[in-house]
Amino acid sequence: MVPSAAAASDVTQPHDDLDAMFDLAPVSLWIEDYSELKRKLDGWRAEGITDLVAYLSEDPRRVSDCMALLKVLRVNQHTLQLFAADSQETLLGALDQVFRGDMSTTVIHELDCLWRGQLTFESETVNYALDGRRLDVRVRARVLPGHENDWNRVLVSLDDITERVAAQRLRDESATYARNLFEHSPVSLWVEDFSAVRTLMQSIRARGITDFATFIKVHPEFVTRCMQEIRVIDVNQETLRMFGAPDLPALLGNISRIFRDEMRESFAEQLQDLWNGKTVQHREVLNYSLSGEVLNIHMQFAVQDDRLDSWDLVLVSLVDITARKKAEAYLEYLGKHDVLTQLCNRTYYSEELNRLSRKGPWPVSIVAIDLNGLKQLNDQEGHAAGDSMLRRMGEVLDKAVDPPAWPARIGGDEFAVLLPMTDERGAEAMRDRILTLLEMNNQFHAGQSGHALSLAIGLATCHAGETLESALQRADRAMYDDKARYYEAEGKDRRGTGS
Structure with missing residues (x-):
């Protein structure tokens, strides 16, 4: 919460080892007085207020009034360094620069914790150093023992999590960027799990099978089993459009209508390549849309490099080359x-x-x-x-x-x-x-x-x-x-x- 500066007479001076430990602690520490806030909350409770969150949300000025009731009594040296202040007086005189922007959501959470009788709370918010730097901080507050009845001594610690938050933000942005690339790619993309297929093939090797091509000719049911064990994790929007599916469940529920007939032979060739260690493949195949339309497809298949030991992450891209095939067939027809x-x-x-x-x-x-x-x-x-x-x-x-x-x-x-x-x-x-x-x-x-x-x-x-x-x-x-x-x-x- 955003406190205000206390009068000079209220500031406690260090006088023993505990004060020295407070002042030299490697984390930002604040001693604050919440007594006026407690009286405010007690008054609202006496007026019959039961849902503090709803009451504060009705009027943002009520949150500001609560924040103005908090008083900072003392901060330590690490706090001054963190906020680029040359003295406590300088920092307390510039609290409006430190606590700015919309902090109402965080403050309402903290006030609600106190309202419900919790004498400790934790939250994350944004403060600003006096040199303008944004500081992402984790706030931990505790009403000190012996002051539970009046809240006139509250210890607040601030952990600087700016780097972690920035790294997380970068990861989130990268994930969003990657997701958008996947989702809006003009090519049909499938993320699949082939780990069960790998297990089946390993079991065949363990039985001493070396001629895989002959094995799958003699045991065509093995190819069928492998097709059934592929797990589709995700597809993008172009996949749904290409195959005429309204959503992913409708697509997955009709996989047998999409991959059929000639696809069995193509998949057998794909298994043969995997048996021989070829984890990056491309070939032309025939698929079918849910409406029954034949789709000529150029397929690229790749087990991701960091999953070569498991095959549990495979990226498959499908490019619709039906128009090209028709054009080629027509040109061939014209030639003859x-x-x-x-x-x-x-x-x-x-x-x-x-x-x-x-x-x-x-x-x-x-x-x-x-x-x-x-x-x-x-x-x-x-x-x-x-x-x-x-x-x-x-x-x-x-x-x-x-x-x-x-x-x-x-x-x-x-x-x-x-x-x-x-x-x-x-x-x-x-x-x-x-x-x-x-x-x-x-x-x-x-x-x-x-x-x-x-x-x-x-x-x-x-x-x-x-x-x-x-x-x-x-x-x-x-x-x-x-x-x-x-x-x-x-x-x-x-x-x-x-x-």
Whole structure:
């Protein structure tokens, strides 16, 4: 509490060894007179006040009035040094500088202790030295024996805890900063306890198991057990957002929906790395949001350095790379497909021809296709009409051809179908199926554009020991022969109309 200075006549002078011990004590000591405060409290009690804390909280001036009733009788040398005062008179004349700021909460606690009959109390507060330094102090006060009835002698000691408080404040600020970094990180962060997993793996080693990879293949239930023993300590806000969970209990209650299917194989690889001493890992995995959405994840896993003997503190970061994976897949698709028809493009077609020429499987049949009349349609009605015909051609071939065969657009109006493990009869069946679906497509579009798809088709089959190049040439010749027959039947001059 904040005392006031006593009159000079009230100051006790040292006269014996006890006084010398008081004056030389290595802690700040104050002798104070609380007698007027006691009379004030006794008066309030007589008025019927029962809850002192509530009564003081109603009016801050009541606290100030109580503080003004305290009188400092004497301080020791350590007090003068602590508060940078050259004399007791100087200190007592500047108590308003020492006890400033809002101390009401602390004072109310101290007054309440005395009100409830406790003749000792302890608290922490802030004082100020005369040179302006902030002093965090622990206050201990005791009504001295023999003065219990009037409180006119109270011994108050102040411990300077400034350094400890500053260190604690720094720790608190660091903890808050670290927590904010964790909580508001744009990356999903998990704090996990793998100590039970470590215990399980140690038990396997103790049984003499050395080939862990074989062990978990023979005992897949061990992987399941390890997954169940992971304890999630905490996650951040980005984790809840990424997985669509409203809070941590909802997330933890649905872990089996998040980590499933392919995750088991990834976790088995993670255990294998841990078995081999790799406590920092990264890999790409598949997780699932609570709504069922597939999430492509780049995972980084690290046992903290000071927990390598226990694995009870593991930091896992998950970065959602779903958009990147989709972009990569689309770019890969564009690299192998024709955007207009959605069929494979010439690049992929050439790569597959090279692969088939080396490895087969034989026989390989080729269907060479040319779309009749495309150039004339482009010249007469524009490329939009021609593009529409090409898209229809893509629809026909996509429905006609099933794996392992596949169709490709290899030029403006040129298409091909590669048929691994297919002989001449299979190639002819494929041609018939294409023509059947072509007729159906023409019937469906008859009332829309009025343009019917017409194809020139050539077939060839390459057997083991032959070259695909020669088969391609035969298929092309057969296709051009078929195109010539088309123009002859139509009575058109191909040189004048184009292909």
